[in-house]
């Protein structure tokens with residue numbers, strides 16, 4: 001299992017998208033810079049601004065092919081992500097360690113780990129002034145977990161910014177994602193859908209060990 005570059009994400013390919021966008025930005029910048037320099041210093045006449053007038057037809061042709069290839073790659077990566085976010089169509093990955101059920105309640109979270117056959121629920125209550133709870137979620141670094149998120153009363157939202165994750169907890173519905181626990185440490189999240197008086201007092205603490 002590889003470690004990720006920028007965040008730990010629902011699926012490692014998410015980081016490839018970030019790298020791809022960086023490279024695309026650099027390529028576009030260099031391409032525009034090159035065009036401007038060629039037009040300024042190598043243009044045969046003052047009025048000529050088009051590269052094709054300088055005999056760049058074939059260069060443009062190949063560049064269009066290359067960038068079309070990049071777009072196809074982007075579409076492919078997007079499809080991978082969509083597939084990875086749909087557990088009913090996806091497969092279980094290497095390092096898959098089980099499913100965690102997350103239930104939002106007024107005003108705490110209930111976690112159950114469904115990995116080892118026995119299912120044990122823990123309540124995660126707000127415990128001190130800002131951002132700590134009595135029981136957090138503990139995950140093994142490098143593991144892939146399925147999260148099933150729902151609510152037992154009103155709308156909540158399970159939000160974990162460092163994992164690019166924000167999933168609504170909807171009563172009567174289970175939202176599923178895969179979580180790739182690639183970055184060690186203590187990660188903090190919040191309920192992100194207003195759910196009543198205690199909305200600000202149900203933080204999410206996830207420890208990747």
Ligand SMILES: [Cu+2]
Pocket residue numbers: 155156157191192193194195196198199200
């Ligand atoms: Cu809330």
